Amino acid sequence: MAEENKGKKPNYGYTAVKYFAYMGVIGFIGLCVALIGSFLTPPLSTLLMLIGIPVAFVGFWIAVSYVVLYNSLFKRxxxxxxxxxxxxxxxxxxxxxxxxxxxxxxxxxxxxxxxxxxxxxxxxxxxxxxxxxxxxxxxxxxxxxxxxxxxxxxxxxxxxxxxxxxxxxxxxxxxxxxxxxxxxxxxxxxxxxxxxxxxxxxxxxxxxxxxxxxxxxxxxxxxxxxxxxxxxxxxxxxxxxxxxxxxxxxxxxxxxxxxxxxxx
Ligand SMILES: C[S@@+](CC[C@H](N)C(=O)[O-])C[C@H]1O[C@@H](n2cnc3c(N)ncnc32)[C@H](O)[C@@H]1O
Structure with missing residues (x-):
């Protein structure tokens, strides 16, 4: 190994992480919608909770699944x-x-x-x-x-x-x-x-x-x-x-x- 590369670590990147990050953002938006709903009165509160909670769940679930993907494919x-x-x-x-x-x-x-x-x-x-x-x-x-x-x-x-x-x-x-x-x-x-x-x-x-x-x-x-x-x-x-x-x-x-x- 050349002198200038001693001690440096290769970086193979977090392949496709951005798609999972987008899902995290969508999950966060869903959470915000549900939280706003919780401060309002029915029927608007019910509507916002019904939309926000599933969106938050799906978004965060997929975003977190990247950890499993990373561990099984990209970890050293x-x-x-x-x-x-x-x-x-x-x-x-x-x-x-x-x-x-x-x-x-x-x-x-x-x-x-x-x-x-x-x-x-x-x-x-x-x-x-x-x-x-x-x-x-x-x-x-x-x-x-x-x-x-x-x-x-x-x-x-x-x-x-x-x-x-x-x-x-x-x-x-x-x-x-x-x-x-x-x-x-x-x-x-x-x-x-x-x-x-x-x-x-x-x-x-x-x-x-x-x-x-x-x-x-x-x-x-x-x-x-x-x-x-x-x-x-x-x-x-x-x-x-x-x-x-x-x-x-x-x-x-x-x-x-x-x-x-x-x-x-
Ligand atoms: C999931 S990544 C895998 C990268 C690498 N093989 C690895 O294991 O880390 C898929 C790669 O395929 C490349 N790719 C997608 N379509 C391609 C095409 N038509 N020709 C060549 N490369 C392509 C992408 O740019 C990306 O770098």
């Missing part, structure tokens, strides 16, 4: 476990060319880069703001983690991956595909991933899985994610083979899917 120990699993399943030798689509602040790219000797990771993202608005935070993290020579970050859309066919040994998509809206776009993203994978190359993806308990945790926010069958169907439809699906049972369940491009 959770990351060690998840990316440890990803690197194990990817069977990284050390010389691979790896593409990390939707790399955000480099959480997965940097962990994968740590497994490499002569290989290289390229992280691409549209930097739309969910986790960073430019490649700079990811580059800073790579320097702090001592892998800047093995990883690069640039703008790139998974719907139109800026690389030639058959370029990568591994393509990783960690918690990204649920952000691609509509089945058609998800199929397009998968075709692009397939195109840039070398024959025999591996695709690895991680997604929170929609299950009844996800709705208990996040109420209607549970619709953001899809069930396991959705991902297995999508991956199979693309033509990838040897699909293996691993479910890490927790609140929420997390699925890791690994598949290969046929050698032909």
């Amino acid at each position: 120990e959770a990351q060690e476990k998840l990316w440890g699993e990803i690197t194990k399943l990817s069977k990284i030798r050390g010389d691979e060319k790896i593409l990390d689509v939707g790399c955000g602040m480099g959480r997965a790219s940097i962990r994968l880069a740590k497994q490499l000797t002569t290989g290289k990771v390229t992280g691409i993202d549209i930097y739309g703001g969910v986790s960073g608005t430019s490649p700079e935070p990811a580059r800073r993290n790579a320097k702090i983690e001592g892998v800047a020579d093995r990883v690069e970050f640039k703008y790139g859309n998974v719907l139109d991956i800026p690389f030639k066919d058959n370029t990568f040994d591994v393509v990783n998509a960690s918690s990204v595909l649920h952000e691609i809206h509509g089945l058609e776009n998800q199929q397009k993203a998968m075709q692009e991933i397939y195109r840039v994978l070398k024959p025999g190359g591996k695709f690895v993806t991680l997604e929170i899985l929609r299950a009844p308990k996800l709705f208990f945790l996040m109420l209607f926010f549970g619709f953001v994610w899809s069930p396991k069958e959705h991902w297995t169907n999508l991956i199979k439809q693309t033509g990838l083979e040897n699909l293996r699906a691993f479910v890490l049972k927790a609140l929420p369940d997390i699925g890791i899917f690994v598949a290969e491009k046929p050698r032909k």
